[in-house]
Every structure is written in structure tokens, then in C-alpha cells.
Amino acid sequence: MNHKTDKTSQPSLFQHEHEMLDKMNLIIKKHTKNPDKQLRDDLAYMQNSYKNTIARIESLSKVNELIQSDLNVSKNNTEKFFRLQQTVSNILMISLQPIPFQQQLNEILNEILSKNIIKNQNSGCIILTHPTDDNLIEMYAQKNMHPDILK
Numbered sequence: 001m002n003h004k005t006d007k008t009s010q011p012s013l014f015q016h017e018h019e020m021l022d023k024m025n026l027i028i029k030k031h032t033k034n035p036d037k038q039l040r041d042d043l044a045y046m047q048n049s050y051k052n053t054i055a056r057i058e059s060l061s062k063v064n065e066l067i068q069s070d071l072n073v074s075k076n077n078t079e080k081f082f083r084l085q086q087t088v089s090n091i092l093m094i095s096l097q098p099i100p101f102q103q104q105l106n107e108i109l110n111e112i113l114s115k116n117i118i119k120n121q122n123s124g125c126i127i128l129t130h131p132t133d134d135n136l137i138e139m140y141a142q143k144n145m146h147p148d149i150l151k
Contacts, residue, residue, distance in 0.1 A: 017054045021047065087115045105141035113143055125149075 024047040094107045105126050113124055123144035130136035142150065 017050070017057075021050060021054070024050065083115055087111060102140060106143075109141045109143055 024043060027043055090111050091108050094104055094111065097104065097107075099107075109124060109126055112118070113122060118124070123142075123146075125139050125142035125145055127137050127139050130138050139150075
């Protein structure tokens, strides 16, 4: 593992650990002329252990980021599902109100558009088949529709 490359990818998170590796390298270089082979071997072993520890920490950090990302996705999906469930419940409540059908449809449309069920949509309409002729359709409720569509 080239720890100098890691310094640029995560400068603050493992900076201290990389500085320690650099110091170990200097100590090993100083002792290469020293006849005490055991000291050199011990330092090299410590350096390799330290490198492996840093690699494990970096791996765990990446795993943690992935888990956090998955949790955020799950949280967003849960929030969307809850909003959708709440909207369906509100629509059912509107349909049980003793108000004219036309007013129910307008309130249902407002409910759907206010909850952003359809992203970035602030206009819409409810179209049903005509009560006497299944081949005809009729717009019963609309909000912010373009005037050309309403003609």
C-alpha cells in the first residue's frame, strides 16, 4: 500500500497515521547501517503491522460510508412510503365526507399535488368517463392546467 497516495485521498482522517509511518521509515533507514538486525526487523514488523492496521481502518471507514448511504436510502424510501400512505388515507377520508362529488375530486387533486407524489408537478387534472357514455371522457377537477387544455 502506498501511503503517500492515501494522504491525498483522505488528508485529515489518517494524516497522523501516515506521519507515523514516515517516522518509522526514517528510523529504519537510520538503522540499516546499524549491525543490530533484530532492531531493524522489529521496526519493519511494527511498520507492516501499522500499515495493515491503517488499511483495515480505511476499509472499515469505506464500509461505514456504504452502510450510512444505504441507511439514508432506506430512510428516504420509508419517508416516501409514509407520505404516500398518508396521502391515500387522506383521500379516503375526503371520499367519506358528505360533500358534493365535484368538491371531493377537487380536494383529492389538491391533496395529491400538495404531497409531491408526482415530482415537480404543481398542475394536474382528474378525468373520468362520462356518466352516460363510456366512450366520452370529461375533466371533473383541474388545478393550474394550461388554458389551451381547458378549451
